[in-house]
Amino acid sequence: MYWRIFAWFLAANLATAAATVYVARPIYAAVTASDLGLDALAREAVDVFERSGRRALHDWLRRQARQRQLQLQLTDADGRPLLRLPSPALSDAGRPARPDAISAVIEGRHGQYRLQGRLLPGHHLRHGPWLRIAVSVVVLALVALLFSRWLSTPIVRLTQVTRRMAAGDLGARASPQIGPRPDEMGELAREFDRMAAQLQAGMDNQKRLLRDISHELRSPLARLEVALELARERGGPPAELDRIGLEAGRLNSLIDQILTLIRLESGGDLQRAPCDLNALLGRLADDARYAADGRVDILWQAGEALIAEVDSRLLASAVDNVLRNALCHAPDGSNIELALSRRGGQIEIRVRDQGPGVGEDQLERLFEPFFRASSARERSSGGHGVGLAIVAGVLRAHGGRASARNHPAGGLELRLCLPARP
């Protein structure tokens, strides 16, 4: 890479130099007498001088300078100027002639003359090398473009991979994007991947640990339940035993939820099948009504069949969790609205309660595991703060998302959006 950048810079500079030469060559190329038609001019100058004298020659020379961007000087055979005009050649001062000065020698009636000429700067611009400049710019731009692409493409790709990783895709790897480069960029990609693999392994280990702990906790819980029942049979203190039973039940459902969450986060296998969401929600509304036991009513308007490819069991558990959450917060005698709609390719399930809602700053955090908007109340209803995290996980697994807002007319509204087609 170091040498490549070095080489690229060198190449770019050489190209610039080449372009300069390419553009400047006609300017500095030796202009020959015949290029300028100096012989013909000399004949004309001698003619003007011999026929009309110094004054006419002066005017003629000035005209030439203006019209042809040529500075001319007529001298006699010995190089003495016939007019006092700035001399394009310094030969009269004994120094070598300027390299861009050229001359033609001609025989006049009164002896030999020499016409010296020099191109004025304006001459070059009039016959401008614009095409050559344009070609050079295009070539240089191309070189610069290739170079910057070569330099920036892998960085852009690496940035994309980093972004994916930050978004939670721990399986994102840089090497396949950047390709097998033997240079520093390839090395960076490989190191990035090594880091990503380490991170992923660390996260996986953590998840595995959590899962194993949860699984292992079940065995003693199962034994505890049986021992508890035996203690009841043998006349243990009923109030205390009930309490032990209740707490064991809480532990158990917490373990269930953690395991569900882990399964969802590990990108578990969705079992998608066509499912009528309208029928599914109807069933869930019935279930929730049953659980509410007359305390709260569930408002649900059954509509037409809406078939979507979903994992119906997971989606049902998500909606069930949302309904249960709403039941926890709904005041007695209030209603919970459940609605299903489809807009374009998006399916939306809305659940709104008439409870107190939550603080605006807590809306996003509702879906974090173990976050409680109001701790005192939720525990009394048996929540663990994992239910809505499961909801978010289920929706993510379906390529959708769950969001919450305080309804303008009061109460919390949870929205589950998922694409109609996977």
Added chain:
Amino acid sequence: MPRILIADDDTELTALLQDYLGGQGFACDAVHDGVAAQAQAAQYDALVLDVMMPRQDGFAALSGIRRSSTVPVIMLTARGEDIDRILGLEMGADDYLPKPFNPRELAARLKAVLRRRPDPGSSDAETLRVGDLSLLPGRREARLDGQPLELTGTEFEVLAVLAESAGMVVERDALSRQALGRRWLPSDRSLDMHVSNLRRKLGPERLKTLRGRGYQLVK
């Protein structure tokens, strides 16, 4: 006294269960792997089979047992395990309980599956007929158009309850109480599974689901 075989590799749990179920009027033995469970299944009135076992898991043991026996089997599963598969045609368990469970629940379900066993001594007399479907409650046999249907004890029970009220809607809770011997809970999918097994065996048009209410056997 009904003889129960408990197969679970958690020896402490099986000891506690033997103790508890012994007090509930069951004679319990315990084995700790699937191979032993399959070998001894024939000597018992009902089996309690854990899914996670060494040597041979509960699924493999159950399909081995089902090749030669219709002994009632209750599966112990981890929560979230594939209930459809356990109760479905593939496995043919009579019921399942997610671990950890309340042992009272296990005792109740054992009583329920034992009640559903066929009684070889009964006659064909009390036949229940719904169109070309005939049920022999005593022998726990069902025939469709004269052809015997392969039903598990629980499926037969569900069908019998529906047949008694053929043409009428049987609510889920009532069906669960009569056929499974327990209250229906929204989270319990087993009734749905048994009904969908029956629908596959009978043909979908005979068994209607009335959303949110219950099921109906079409006359």
